[in-house]
Amino acid sequence: MTKRKKCYSLLVAAFLYLPTVFAQQPPNIVLFLVDDMGWQDTSEPFWTQATPLNKRFHTPNMERLARRGIKFTNAYATPVCTPTRVSLMTGMNAARHHVSNWTSPLRDKRSDRPDSLLQAPDWNMNGMSPAAGVPHTVHATPLPQLLGDAGYYTVHCGKAHFGSTGTPGADPRNLGFRVNIAGHAAGHPASYLPEKKYGAASATNYVPGLEEFYGTDVFLTEALTRKALSALDSARAPFFLYMAQYAVHVPLEADQRFYPSYISRGLDDKEAKYAALIEGMDKSLGDIMDYLDRKGMTDNTIILFMSDNGGLSTYRTQHQEKHTQNLPLRSGKGSVFEGGIREPMIVSWPGTVQPGSVQAQPVIIEDFFPTLLEVAGIKKPALLQQLDGQSMVPLLKNASSRQKERTLVWHYPHRWMYEEGPGLHFFSAIRKGDWKLVYDQRKEQLSLYNLKDDIGEQHDVIQAHPRKAKELAALLTTYLQTRGAEMPLRRSTGQAVRWPSEAYATAL
Template identity: 50%
Template sequence: MKKSLSLKSALVLASLSGASLMQAQQQPNIILFLVDDMGWQDTSVPFYSESTPLNNRYRTPNMERLARMGVKFTEAYACAISSPTRCSLMSGMNAARHRVTNWTLNYDQKTDATSEVIQLPDWNYNGIQPAGTTQAADLKNSTPITSLPQILHQNGYYTIHCGKAHFGAKGTSGADPSTMGFDVNIAGGANGAPGSYLGTRNFGQGSPFEVLGLEKYYGQNIFLTEALTLEAIEAMKLPIGEKRPFYLYMSHYAVHSPYDDDVRFSDYYRNRPDAQLHAPLNENEARYAALVEGMDKSLGDLLDFLESQPEVAANTIVLFMSDNGGQGLNNVRQGRANRDPNYPARGGKGSAFMGGVHEPMMVYWPGVTVAGSECNQRVMIEDFFPTILDMAGVKEYSTVQTVDGVSFTDVLRNPSARYERPIIWHFPNLWGESQNKEEGYGAYSSILKGDYHLIYHWETQQRRLYNVREDVGEQHELSSELPEVAESLARELTDYLKSTDAQCPVYKATGEACPYPDGSK
């Protein structure tokens, strides 16, 4: 049934006249479907050059469906932690510039671990805030922005936020998506995870991570992913009825912990033999896989809703992305830490290695993208800001912030087009769950350009170089074999950090700033 619906929508689209198609492309509806903590291989859709055992573990038929409809990006990247990614998405800024470099929660509180060697910079732990705010709490350790939904709203879009926000600390304006340009806020707040996915537990009511705004489901036997989907579909009906373009930011809490049991899907995975692990899936892994499948059902429900109204489907762009790499630590995931969870990539959420930053990404743009195609153009999370505005036909706009993102609409329109787009990460912080520098955790900055990925560790001044074209698992360190490449990338990374006035750690013993990646100060 789902395949035939997709084909039906394609036939309806093909039958549109050139004039009506042009009109549809001028003000399309846009859905950004963002998943939380989903690794690039946590799907039956392969984003590597070949299918992997992880692809065979999961059932994501609706991701497969979207891949058939549009284009699959094999080189999509985000920050290694949630809040920096979400702030970049909302602002178009690289994390080095907006300075919300670690995850946010409580007002005026850092979330870093501590180090005996380095003192971390006074980063913007209160998050991003709406431009022009005068609230005192918004003006301290925060970044004012002209947000993506605000610009869309100003250009005629009905803007819907559904799910996880996590770009402003509690007590600030930015904690509430309705202050950031959204006409509707469904269940979005300062919390970066749900206290519970279960309606029977009121979605964690009373905990620091309680999900607010879904009180009508309290006590019901419903999973959070399903409740959000129902609410998103209901919210879309208003602009559709008014024939007004809409932007839906479908920002799921899934597949972030806690791994509550989604009984709709978990029995399929429980104790299921796994080719990668050479063992049955344990309870945690079964529940994680069920979270993934529940997320996939949500995607399918949204596509079904669109396709029940062919004219709407023919005028709706769907973008799929994750906010950081999947968890790589075996305190929550089964298998070898930093090897199995995001295989064949190394590391996981919080790590500088590819497992922490490589994301699953797809785009369906009716009449533009080629069905079932694949693209290896590199894309970074801040690129979504100018791209979505391009898609919406918004050409004239101003922002209080400098936009670092690069629109990838030309690549969507011309599949053979490519451009050099170095990717920069800046994390002068200490993630609380692991400080294993050998596996890419701790304070770091890095650059991905051409075949090479250079990682710089601020605490030790160590530079590590990998050829990710030949060695996606980043096992063979090359800095001593290719010193010229390492030096060149270190200079480019340093120049970028200086140009954005990026914050850097200092040594506790001397109070001096840690040297930049190229050794300068």
């Protein structure tokens, strides 16, 4: 064979091999996490029917993503933000990682609101840490570190809120993100407005690293999106983009691109500001989808959309700040009732997920960790922590598949920061199938609901189904105890609140 023919044969062989190489390349990952978005804060319904609340909002890109992918109608987070984000990054339930409330930007500062009856247990108030020996943190192997080690270009954009200032977890780069855009210890922005420099005057709640937009008309949500896409221009495939918008958390400030249209439709000022924050968030999602389409990346990218807790439908009687609601769900952010934990979730994964499908299997935020490891082809990684999450890949591949009678648990041994309201302070809950048991730690009282018949949790049926309540109380107690969860203490005696199974023994 001549030298020329030999070179030609090698080129042909290489060309024929290329499709196999590309087919084996792990998919790009976009994880789009919204802050404080309720289950109903979208024009894409997540119930069996559209509601008046769905008609209030305009989220065409969520609708577009749902057409391309699979919609989860029973997806759950935790009642507040940091526990959700730590569960996402570690695969652990909050009962295990003990970052059971939102972390203060200030190190060693409790975020619990003082309560006259109960004292919250000694929890990991400084968040998560990739380093050992940091007081009041959970030491765990972070998801982005594992993805980065597997060859992913890892980008964090937006809200971090993984750990308090002065701890390793406060900087997303310490968790394995190669690029960090605007993420630090704060849980919300002091301002979305460029004329206020995104809260630069605030000592703790400013948004760092966006000086290039000062003096412009670029709303924070838009600024973060532009920075994220710019970072992807420098990325090598595959990439992991964790797009954690500060929206739609308060403060309520008008995004003038969308605000006037909601005022013209008759919404009041706060409702219009909130709806505009929602639409601006949705535009960010759409801009990322458009970018992937332009770059020819859509077919090899999985997009996961989720919120970190329920909408802020609280009972702040002093300020009368009730700009959204979660009906027909009960309560909102800070609660283990459905309005505080059930979230809008959509996943698009071309070639794997059936477009326009719906998955009713209950899933929870810690499931994202093992799911993304499987998506990335990472098998049996060395982990510091024990996982509670389960991979959702089988559910993504088959919308009719189910994980029979799976148990989901929430543990919130805290008084939340806002005014008194039903279901906002010191609660645990368990869901198994359609049944959900709620434990009021303050009253040591159990309530039982059938979510299939009563999604609004308005009818306590514990008297009619005592055996089911007993079963779930025992399951909840075992789940909490095996993960080292702690109950709050009674100030009057210094004794811990009884476990749910103990409370059941005297309840009926």
